[in-house]
Amino acid sequence: MSRAEQKERTRRAIINAAFSQLSADKSFASLSLREVAREAGIAPTSFYRHFADMDELGLTLVDEAGLMLRQLMRQARQRIEKNGSVIRTSIETFMEFVTGHSNVFRLLLRERSGTSAAFRSAVAREIQHFVAELAEYLRKETTCPDELARAQAEAMVTLVFHTGADALDAPSDQYAYLTSRTITQLRWLAHGAASYGRKHKD
Amino acid sequence: MSRAEQKERTRRAIINAAFSQLSADKSFASLSLREVAREAGIAPTSFYRHFADMDELGLTLVDEAGLMLRQLMRQARQRIEKNGSVIRTSIETFMEFVTGHSNVFRLLLRERSGTSAAFRSAVAREIQHFVAELAEYLRKETTCPDELARAQAEAMVTLVFHTGADALDAPSDQYAYLTSRTITQLRWLAHGAASYGRKHKD
DNA sequence: AAAATGAGCGAACAGTTGTAAGCTAAAGCG
DNA sequence: CGCTTTAGCTTACAACTGTTCGCTCATTTT
Structure with a gap:
């Protein structure tokens, strides 16, 4: 070798x-x-x-975790093309990730507010990929101005991420409830943003 | 003595x-x-x-942090009575807490997803006070069914808490932006929940 | 074939940690 | 006043930590 x-x-x-x-x-x-x-x-x-030290290993782990997240995003896009239901498919794909790679998700979850600034910004960067992609989608799909599309995307990602965290401590028979609750919350957001935007325009 | x-x-x-x-x-x-x-x-x-050990001290700290949070809530209620603007006043009060007692807030933020199940559930319990109170307010103020009021309250608390976390790593001249962004997000939620609820009724 | 490189190892060091055992002395109490 | 209680101390130990140094020895390069 x-x-x-x-x-x-x-x-x-x-x-x-x-x-x-x-x-x-x-x-x-x-x-x-x-x-x-x-x-x-x-x-x-x-x-x-x-x-060089454990920190360098840690940053590598965060990078790998980010890679998995992006693969997940790609997978979600494929499913959406076939399936149609954007919100439900996205959340379900995400929840599969959380349960299937809970250690990886936990790493991101914890280091997002951990004691190393380098870790925190590395995690933030990975999450921003999510936000940016979702914001772009919203910009195309709706008639939202850029700034608001981003705020909407951030809120959605926050809620989904938080649901993943909830799932880690919840018995698995709660997943269906958590998922449907989050779907409702995201629909409220989308609905509210659309009508609120219209109100502003008129 | x-x-x-x-x-x-x-x-x-x-x-x-x-x-x-x-x-x-x-x-x-x-x-x-x-x-x-x-x-x-x-x-x-x-x-x-x-x-008995550090864990016992830690639980005491979380309890004290929870106490401060509840004092904060009381203070927010008082301000709302005088001021009127519910959402803005609530967030601004919360942001003052985050910046004024950042160590305390960080404790809650980190232990919420920390390595001790006892800590996690202690923090979750404290946050639930927030959610329960807000849900009750929404139930009175709007015509939302109980279950949905709770889901709405949870989403709102999640977004506000997350904004606090953002503020910890943001330069202080970003606070105004973070606050107004969150206000927008909460209004979307409220608006969406109201109209979505109506739609469901009809 | 000879020389250089570099991944992996063992031994050792100085620092830290949590915690057990037993003592002192001051406060509380009959 | 004498007896008990107990917060706080000193000393001690065993377990770990990260990291330095110098060595081996297989692979690579010249």
């Missing part, structure tokens, strides 16, 4: 070890370099061959 | 020390018993005379 290839392999082992140690009661901040190294099957000091 | 009195005094010293060590880059989880004891001016082992 080539050297670069092997290096990439243990790099992945480190990343996977870190992800797998995240859980409901273990945040990234509470991971230790030694624990991660142990699970990755390397000596603690070998960690430094791949990352 | 009486014994009980003195005990209460150092208990407060511990609580205050903990609060004062919280900051943008230091969460409760990253506080150590020894650090807190040091700042409180007692020996590390004396800590145990007041709390």
Whole structure:
């Protein structure tokens, strides 16, 4: 096996070890370099061959989490084309992500308000992708001025994200309720923004 | 000085020390018993005379934070009676709290999705007070059915809370924008809920 | 074939942490 | 006044942490 290839392999082992140690009661901040190294099957000091410190690993994790989110978005778009129902499809896709990769979602959720400014802005950047894409959609679909489309998109993403957080602590038989509640909230927003916009125009 | 009195005094010293060590880059989880004891001016082992462990202290902090929130709500009600504008007054009062007691707000914000289930549900309980009160107001003021009033209140609280989180990382000259953006979002919600409710009735 | 590179390792260090055991001295109480 | 209670202290220990140093040895380069 080539050297670069092997290096990439243990790099992945480190990343996977870190992800797998995240859980409901273990945040990234509470991971230790030694624990991660142990699970990755390397000596603690070998960690430094791949990352300068835990922060650098953390930023990598956030990046990967963002990647998954964007893949999710693409998947949602495909489903919408076939399915039609924009709001419901989007939320259901998102909820599948939350339940299927809860550790990844938890990482974003926690680091969004965590103790590292770098982490916070990295997460914020990933979420902004969501917002920007949704805002563009709203701008096309409705007759909303740019500024308001963005505010509407931000509110929607906030509500959906928050519902994901709720789902993490709720028994799974609550998911259907959480989903339908959020759908209602988003419809209110869309409805209100449309009629409020009209009112402003007239 | 009486014994009980003195005990209460150092208990407060511990609580205050903990609060004062919280900051943008230091969460409760990253506080150590020894650090807190040091700042409180007692020996590390004396800590145990007041709390069984750090978790017990943490729950106390969350309780106190919740108390401040409820005081805030009362204050907001008073202002509304004089001022009239419900939405704007509520948000502005809340934003004053966020900026004036940012450590306290950060505690709630972080522990809401933290690693301790006990903390999470303690924070959730405090937020539910907000939601319940707002839902009751909406039920009286509008002709909304109970279930929908609650969903509307939850959405509103979510948006306001999230705006507070945004404010923590935004330069202070952005506060006015954040506030007015949120006001718009809440109006959309109210408007949408009202007309959507009507539509459902007909 | 010889030299250079670099991933991984073990040992060691200095620092921190939570917590147990036992003492002191002041307050409360009969 | 004597006895009990208890907040706070000092000392101590075992467990961990991140990180430095110097080594090995397989791969790559010259």
